[in-house]
Amino acid sequence: MEDAELVCPRCGYRRKADLWSWICPRCGTPLQVEVSPKGSISWDKWRRRKLGVWRYRELLPRPRRIVSLGEGGTPLVKADSISRSLWVKFEGANPTGSFKDRGMTVGVSLALEAGARIVGAASTGNTSASLAAYASRAGLASIVVLPQGKVAPGKLFQAILHGAKIVEIEGSFDNALDALVKAAEHRIVYPLNSYNPWRLEGQKTIAYEIADEIGVPDYVVAPVGNAGNISAIWKGFKELLEHGLIDGAPRLIGVQAEGASPLYRTWSTGSENLQPVAEPETVATAIRIGRPVNWFKALKAVHESKGFLEAVSDKDILEAQKLIARRIGLGVEPASAAPLAGYLKLVEKGVIDKNSRVVLVATGHALKDPGIADLVDSESIRAGSVDEAVEIISSLARSLDE
Ligand code: F0G
Numbered sequence: 001m002e003d004a005e006l007v008c009p010r011c012g013y014r015r016k017a018d019l020w021s022w023i024c025p026r027c028g029t030p031l032q033v034e035v036s037p038k039g040s041i042s043w044d045k046w047r048r049r050k051l052g053v054w055r056y057r058e059l060l061p062r063p064r065r066i067v068s069l070g071e072g073g074t075p076l077v078k079a080d081s082i083s084r085s086l087w088v089k090f091e092g093a094n095p096t097g098s099f100k101d102r103g104m105t106v107g108v109s110l111a112l113e114a115g116a117r118i119v120g121a122a123s124t125g126n127t128s129a130s131l132a133a134y135a136s137r138a139g140l141a142s143i144v145v146l147p148q149g150k151v152a153p154g155k156l157f158q159a160i161l162h163g164a165k166i167v168e169i170e171g172s173f174d175n176a177l178d179a180l181v182k183a184a185e186h187r188i189v190y191p192l193n194s195y196n197p198w199r200l201e202g203q204k205t206i207a208y209e210i211a212d213e214i215g216v217p218d219y220v221v222a223p224v225g226n227a228g229n230i231s232a233i234w235k236g237f238k239e240l241l242e243h244g245l246i247d248g249a250p251r252l253i254g255v256q257a258e259g260a261s262p263l264y265r266t267w268s269t270g271s272e273n274l275q276p277v278a279e280p281e282t283v284a285t286a287i288r289i290g291r292p293v294n295w296f297k298a299l300k301a302v303h304e305s306k307g308f309l310e311a312v313s314d315k316d317i318l319e320a321q322k323l324i325a326r327r328i329g330l331g332v333e334p335a336s337a338a339p340l341a342g343y344l345k346l347v348e349k350g351v352i353d354k355n356s357r358v359v360l361v362a363t364g365h366a367l368k369d370p371g372i373a374d375l376v377d378s379e380s381i382r383a384g385s386v387d388e389a390v391e392i393i394s395s396l397a398r399s400l401d402e
Helices: 043-047 053-059 100-113 126-138 153-161 173-185 197-203 205-214 228-242 262-269 295-304 314-328 334-348 372-379 386-401
Strands: 004-007 014-016 032-035 076-078 086-090 118-122 141-147 165-169 219-223 251-257 308-312 358-362
Touching (some): 043 205, 053 100, 076 205, 086 205, 100 126, 126 141, 141 153, 197 205, 197 228, 205 358, 219 228, 219 334, 262 308, 314 334, 334 358
Parallel strands (some): 086 358, 118 141, 141 165, 219 251, 219 358, 251 308
Antiparallel strands (some): 076 086
């Protein structure tokens, strides 16, 4: 990584790139990567390659071996049945079903480069699934630290299936991350949480792909948990601006669940320090986080882009999840429906004009977190025999046809 530097977004500390440095030694803020581009950059050149993370390789770190499962290149689906200039970037279409794969292809490739044999992450679920899969692909071992009893079954199953060693900890993701950070200090485990700035380099390609496909929208709306992804998306747009590939940037909107909204609280009170939430709680378990490690970067991204933060209720999240599924045809997990809930709230408040061009980042697939028991009870009708089923089908069809 000789052609990259690490920079602190808070105090300006700067050092030569090092794959084992992640946090500013002066102020404790996660560092940011600055890669000098290798070779010329143009949309024309990029568009001759397959859509996906590595299409943009000139602006990414350059490991000798790339560990890939074909991540990125996700559908950008027009959601005009909800609003005329609305799109959903469906990150659930990534190999393990979430946007984390964009980060892991870069992060795990660099872990190999760094000589690591074991990769690790604390996780609300998706990071663990992605880490475990990419570690398997690379021939590395993986260890994941999860908040006990709070990880959606689909994600836990993936981590187990791909052979990760699993440590469950009492409390929330924040406790899991504390443990992982401490363990990583001993350099036995290479950490791939979003305080590792190298992983976020892969995630910034969400911005590249949006601009590549539809140019610059007015707003990009993303769910916020540990706050790495919104920071990465902003970094992506800023880089496109710096290289003259776009003329303007979108305003970024970060959406949190009301019961886990430390960043929204910090932003709305104008505080210079994070306002943590001691016991975060929400149905959107992916973003059930009280002390986001990238809070400073994310607030900076929101301010620089002239964006906002918003908080939405669990009820609104679940309604938005059904709306995306039934009006657009995309199945997303609760956290990934938070952007739609936030968008609808901001349109209703008159903060966003409904004619604005808006992209919602739908971060993870519905199958991650099925919540099946409740839905089956409330949405199905039981039949005791074939004849009874035929009767029910006919009467349902008649009522739907009216
Ligand atoms: N959406 C989903 C589906 C997620 O899994 C996450 C984070 C986010 C949004 C928020 O992204 O943390 O960068 O602000 N999941 C992490 C995990 C914490 O462990 O899987 P963020």
